[in-house]
Amino acid sequence: MNEITVQSKSRTDFIDITSSVQQFADGIGMKDGLITVFVPHTTAGITINENADPDVPADMETVLDRMVPWSGGYRHSEGNTAAHVKASLMGSSVQVIVKNSKLCLGTWQSVYFCEFDGPRTRKIWLKESV
Amino acid sequence: MNEITVQSKSRTDFIDITSSVQQFADGIGMKDGLITVFVPHTTAGITINENADPDVPADMETVLDRMVPWSGGYRHSEGNTAAHVKASLMGSSVQVIVKNSKLCLGTWQSVYFCEFDGPRTRKIWLKESV
């Protein structure tokens, strides 16, 4: 298992970590298999989506904020219920196939760490399987 | 593959199954690898989220009910369309990394079975990979 660290810059912040995942595969000399990218936080998630137009992750942040407003008469006293829900909507892990030492992603796909209660320093865990 | 059984208590019910997943790892003598936790139902899902404050899963249930109301003019004659949608929003499986025989989860993370059409007796399947 390997760990990478990211620093989010605002409450909601999608951070492209694709190159870090490729570096992990390179570092362990992985040829073919599967990488699980896991977020050990409960107010952040992970997803795969478009990297070509920065308006796509920006729109995604906006739509998720509309779907799950920050203020909603929630019971959780920390006040960040919306972040917990959005974390589960995106999910805590993604799988990426590796072939010939390269991540197999579609033309426009990147792996995004999804901050929903930043800014914070966050960890991401990487694990290979065969 | 191993199977565990849970009993949900109400229509929507998040049940912490983390200790059962750890017991599965213990039982097969797993040292390092990945466990896939899979829900073989279509009106229940699975997610990883906070276990410290019971208001968090309670709020999540409330928010999901707001996002996908039980009554919505749906076509499905069984009347539980909302449960099907929420099952897919949470997802049918999660992955948990195992290291030195212990589940690798963040400080506040637990694995939750998510009932959306209970109360029912439900099954969860566990599968290790290396």
Next chain:
Amino acid sequence: MNEITVQSKSRTDFIDITSSVQQFADGIGMKDGLITVFVPHTTAGITINENADPDVPADMETVLDRMVPWSGGYRHSEGNTAAHVKASLMGSSVQVIVKNSKLCLGTWQSVYFCEFDGPRTRKIWLKESV
């Protein structure tokens, strides 16, 4: 890694690909393990849900359209932001356990490719792990 191709028929279209996933397992002579089904697109996703009543996927399409309307004052100039968001809500991959050469799915479960910006010709990648 193996690739299958599907042709969606409308903007939103849930396509049952379970038999293709079973054929992949048969083709590689897989006995026990896990199959990762991965969608290399950013406006389509994948989920597991009910196959008995076609009203279930039809309702799911309707509910997702209500949650994330096609027109929403989005910034992304291609105009398909809603499809990107719905792709991430469903997710880019599912895991299916294989036992005794058969996919382990619940009685009512099928694997659905989820088109959100069709009609298009789409690819799905399959990868086994042990």
